[in-house]
Amino acid sequence: MTTATVSPNAADVIFDQRNAAAAQPLAAVTGAEIQAPLIHGGQVRYANLDYGASAPALSVVSAYLNEILPYYASVHRGAGYASQISTSVYENARAIVRDFVGGRPDDSVIFTRNTTDSLNLLAGCLPATDGRPAGDVLYLDIEHHANLLPWQGVPHRSIVAADTIAGTIAAVRAELEQGGVSLVAVTGASNVTGEILPIRALASLAHEHGARIVVDAAQLAPHRRVDITADDVDYLAFSGHKLYAPFGAGVLVGRTDWLDAGTPHLAGGGAVKEARLDGVSWASGPARHEGGSPNVLGAATLARATQVLAGLDQDRWHAHEAAIRSFLVDGLQDIDGVTVHQIFKDTDQDTDTIGVVNFSVEGYDAGLVAAYLSAEHGVGLRDGRFCAHPLLKRLGLPSGSLRASFGVGSRLEDAQRLLTGIRVLRSKGLGWDYVVDSGRWVPANDNRTYPHWAPNTPGTAGAAPCIDD
Numbered sequence: 036m037t038t039a040t041v042s043p044n045a046a047d048v049i050f051d052q053r054n055a056a057a058a059q060p061l062a063a064v065t066g067a068e069i070q071a072p073l074i075h076g077g078q079v080r081y082a083n084l085d086y087g088a089s090a091p092a093l094s095v096v097s098a099y100l101n102e103i104l105p106y107y108a109s110v111h112r113g114a115g116y117a118s119q120i121s122t123s124v125y126e127n128a129r130a131i132v133r134d135f136v137g138g139r140p141d142d143s144v145i146f147t148r149n150t151t152d153s154l155n156l157l158a159g160c161l162p163a164t165d166g167r168p169a170g171d172v173l174y175l176d177i178e179h180h181a182n183l184l185p186w187q188g189v190p191h192r193s194i195v196a197a198d199t200i201a202g203t204i205a206a207v208r209a210e211l212e213q214g215g216v217s218l219v220a221v222t223g224a225s226n227v228t229g230e231i232l233p234i235r236a237l238a239s240l241a242h243e244h245g246a247r248i249v250v251d252a253a254q255l256a257p258h259r260r261v262d263i264t265a266d267d268v269d270y271l272a273f274s275g276h277k278l279y280a281p282f283g284a285g286v287l288v289g290r291t292d293w294l295d296a297g298t299p300h301l302a303g304g305g306a307v308k309e310a311r312l313d314g315v316s317w318a319s320g321p322a323r324h325e326g327g328s329p330n331v332l333g334a335a336t337l338a339r340a341t342q343v344l345a346g347l348d349q350d351r352w353h354a355h356e357a358a359i360r361s362f363l364v365d366g367l368q369d370i371d372g373v374t375v376h377q378i379f380k381d382t383d384q385d386t387d388t389i390g391v392v393n394f395s396v397e398g399y400d401a402g403l404v405a406a407y408l409s410a411e412h413g414v415g416l417r418d419g420r421f422c423a424h425p426l427l428k429r430l431g432l433p434s435g436s437l438r439a440s441f442g443v444g445s446r447l448e449d450a451q452r453l454l455t456g457i458r459v460l461r462s463k464g465l466g467w468d469y470v471v472d473s474g475r476w477v478p479a480n481d482n483r484t485y486p487h488w489a490p491n492t493p494g495t496a497g498a499a500p501c502i503d504d
């Protein structure tokens with residue numbers, strides 16, 4: 036196979052002082068150099084602009100995984116050497132994660148499957164008085180479904196975010212003043228637009244009105260240091276797979292009282308003090324909610340990834356990401372027919388955004404653009420409604436848009452490749468025929484092959500669960 040020269044026009048990349056910070060990745064990630072086959076033949080380095088869905092593993096984390104894998108065994112109940120080591124790694128991961136988020140010494144750190152699982156767990160622990168819920172959960176309409184659907188099973192209220200951050204805070208205040216809210220559930224950063232929410236202000240507003248706050252940090256934690264003590268946040272949830280750790284473990288950190296009084300999340304082995312044929316005494320602490328054999332390597336790698344992120348120089352980290360973001364946003368806004376979307380008019384684009392950019396291309400279905408960028412330019416990004424249907428509808432994007440997302444393993448050239456692809460699309464159109472197969476746009480007559488160990492199932496590649504549902 037020959038190697039095509041699809042690399043960007045070097046003259047297009049202007050390495051001025053502002054974006055020089057992003058010429059190279061900030062940290063090494065596994066898979067940074069994988070090659071993507073192109074539909075016209077040849078291959079290019081895969082430009083991964085889909086970090087917001089799942090980020091590649093940090094190389095340090097992959098090396099750590101190889102180191103601990105031989106000692107991998109069941110935790111808690113084994114007296115053997117490997118089991119003891121695995122138990123110590125697993126239990127120590129809690130302290131590492133607590134440190135990473137600035138947790139209080141008595142906060143619980145519960146390992147879960149992912150952010151969705153963490154928020155569902157908390158929904159089962161809301162306080163009740165005489166068997167009746169002590170208040171409503173309040174959430175905004177901009178949330179990912181993970182921070183929206185778990186609350187629909189308990190008393191809840193939702194409000195439409197205003198078109199400014201200031202207006203949104205005012206709307207939350209007005210709702211809290213009505214009384215009867217026990218928990219404010221808010222995202223740390225939008226998975227759709229990358230805009231950061233004012234967590235500290237919302238936490239103090241919640242507390243002024245006798246409510247607690249849970250922050251969905253699935254997107255925020257991989258991009259910004261979070262300090263729940265300084266911000267006075269009661270609960271925080273995030274996922275390892277978005278934070279440069281493989282295996283999909285998640286975590287819920289926060290105040291122990293609700294968690295210890297709440298319904299055990301998974302009834303089963305490990306979650307009990309004593310089980311009888313007709314009853315049970317539940318354990319307290321993290322064990323109460325971690326029934327069954329836990330995801331030891333998921334928790335261990337998540338914890339290791341937090342240590343790497345904690346060691347990054349904050350200014351360099353921010354400069355790297357901000358340089359890619361502004362390069363991408365400026366470049367997209369310069370292309371005729373491209374619209375960059377945001378929720379709030381008053382978001383400070385330099386300081387209050389993470390590595391997520393949302394846009395659409397006039398005249399093209401988002402799924403078609405994504406298929407084209409992948410097949411003709413080796414760019415991976417996300418299209419659809421991003422599991423945030425109410426927000427997409429309100430933004431006037433009921434059939435979806437495109438999302439480029441990036442992080443510590445990204446480099447300016449990834450963004451440049453995307454810009455080149457969109458410019459070519461606008462000036463020359465598609466360079467191949469595309470068809471809809473199983474609800475997804477795919478190149479017609481695609482003869483490219485996967486590596487020998489991956490099954491080739493035409494039409495299913497790239498299927499995203501939040502597109503059609």
Ligand SMILES: Cc1ncc(COP(=O)(O)O)c(C=O)c1O
Binds near residue numbers: 152179251253
């Ligand atoms: C803001 C936000 N919250 C929650 C989730 C759900 O995360 P997970 O799929 O790891 O449960 C996502 C995933 O995209 C997200 O972006």
